[in-house]
Amino acid sequence: MSKVYGNGMSDFSRLPPDEVVFGTSGEMSLARANLQLAARSDVPVLLQGESGTGKDILARLLHARSSRGHQPWVKVMCPAIPHSLIESELFGHERGAFTGANCTKRGRVELAHGSTLFLDEVGGLDLAVQAKLLQLLQDGSFTRVGGQETLRVQIRIVSSANVNLRRKTDEGSFRLDLLYRLNAITINLPPLRNRIHDLPVLIDYFLHRYSDSLQRAVRPLSSQTLTQMRRFSWPGNIRQLENLIRSYVVIGDEDVLRADMFPEAEPDEFTQIDLAQPVCLKQITKSMTAKLEQEIIRRVLEAQGGSRRKTARWLNISYRSLLYKLGEAHSLDGIKTE
Numbered sequence: 001m002s003k004v005y006g007n008g009m010s011d012f013s014r015l016p017p018d019e020v021v022f023g024t025s026g027e028m029s030l031a032r033a034n035l036q037l038a039a040r041s042d043v044p045v046l047l048q049g050e051s052g053t054g055k056d057i058l059a060r061l062l063h064a065r066s067s068r069g070h071q072p073w074v075k076v077m078c079p080a081i082p083h084s085l086i087e088s089e090l091f092g093h094e095r096g097a098f099t100g101a102n103c104t105k106r107g108r109v110e111l112a113h114g115s116t117l118f119l120d121e122v123g124g125l126d127l128a129v130q131a132k133l134l135q136l137l138q139d140g141s142f143t144r145v146g147g148q149e150t151l152r153v154q155i156r157i158v159s160s161a162n163v164n165l166r167r168k169t170d171e172g173s174f175r176l177d178l179l180y181r182l183n184a185i186t187i188n189l190p191p192l193r194n195r196i197h198d199l200p201v202l203i204d205y206f207l208h209r210y211s212d213s214l215q216r217a218v219r220p221l222s223s224q225t226l227t228q229m230r231r232f233s234w235p236g237n238i239r240q241l242e243n244l245i246r247s248y249v250v251i252g253d254e255d256v257l258r259a260d261m262f263p264e265a266e267p268d269e270f271t272q273i274d275l276a277q278p279v280c281l282k283q284i285t286k287s288m289t290a291k292l293e294q295e296i297i298r299r300v301l302e303a304q305g306g307s308r309r310k311t312a313r314w315l316n317i318s319y320r321s322l323l324y325k326l327g328e329a330h331s332l333d334g335i336k337t338e
């Protein structure tokens with residue numbers, strides 16, 4: 001395959017072209033218009049969408065197209081940093097601020113001076129850090145942990161959320177005043193099932209990309225498989241599609257796509273239960289429920305790129321309970337992050 005995709009930006013060379021990123025759906029046209037608007041200004045931008053809908057890609061596009069695009073940007077994956085460290089990671093610390101603070105350290109906010117600070121999954125920040133962030137958004141000022149001096153930076157803050165921040169404000173776990181500061185411009189990314197007309201363009205892009213990078217020639221997908229893909233709900237959105245196409249390029253057989261979209265039909269198992277004999281209803285339903293649970297977890301885990309924390313959030317269960325269900329409770333000992 002010889003089609004070449006790229007946009008000539010060396011730092012962000014893996015970004016897909018606009019026709020792939022935005023496709024043709026109305027919601028994505030609005031996202032594109034908002035991105036163009038945001039790129040011309042320095043106001044904070046909030047990217048909202050389910051996991052795998054392209055928030056990271058849009059954040060990178062926005063930075064690259066802004067007046068700060070020639071500067072390296074600073075990205076903070078908020079949930080990946082333990083709560084006890086996030087304040088000093090963001091705002092830095094003075095020597096002796098806490099045990100182990102042997103020297104003064106600049107935080108990511110300072111490192112982003114003159115550029116863009118991308119706060120990925122901002123909804124995970126605790127309330128104390130939210131208060132400091134609000135101050136930063138109000139006048140660009142902050143203090144390092146353990147410091148007295150007020151420092152100032154000029155940065156653009158781009159944040160992302162795959163949870164509904166408005167709901168978090170109702171629950172009291174996210175400050176409403178902070179939300180209003182972060183979302184001067186909001187860009188909503190629709191789930192893939194709501195922009196299913198864009199599926200062929202995305203498939204074509206991933207087929208070319210992986211066929212080139214993995215040096216494997218592949219056949220285009222059959223119309224039957226394409227029809228099935230159009231009907232699928234894509235809980236992991238474009239990330240799930242990308243992973244599937246990569247597997248197809250590696251394995252070269254469309255069955256790999258169907259197996260993931262339609263894993264073994266569970267109803268067959270039900271029809272195989274021999275009700276001509278007395279059965280133990282409790283035992284059968286318990287075993288079926290356990291199988292169903294494991295299958296759901298497997299699919300969501302895969303769609304979430306293996307992230308146990310995201311999977312737990314997606315399934316609305318605690319991280320601890322997910323690890324129990326996966327038989328990984330032992331890894332809870334002393335765990336702070338993934």
Ligand SMILES: Nc1ncnc2c1ncn2[C@@H]1O[C@H](COP(=O)(O)OP(=O)(O)OP(=O)(O)O)[C@@H](O)[C@H]1O
Nearest residue numbers: 016020021050051052053054055056057162238239
């Ligand atoms: N519009 C798109 N065109 C091409 N690839 C895309 C697009 N959107 C997402 N992807 C691909 O899907 C994967 C997930 O995208 P991205 O990391 O931007 O999602 P996200 O919304 O940040 O997800 P999460 O909430 O899980 O962090 C990436 O590998 C990215 O390359």
Ligand SMILES: [Mg+2]
Nearest residue numbers: 055056120160
């Ligand atoms: Mg992301």
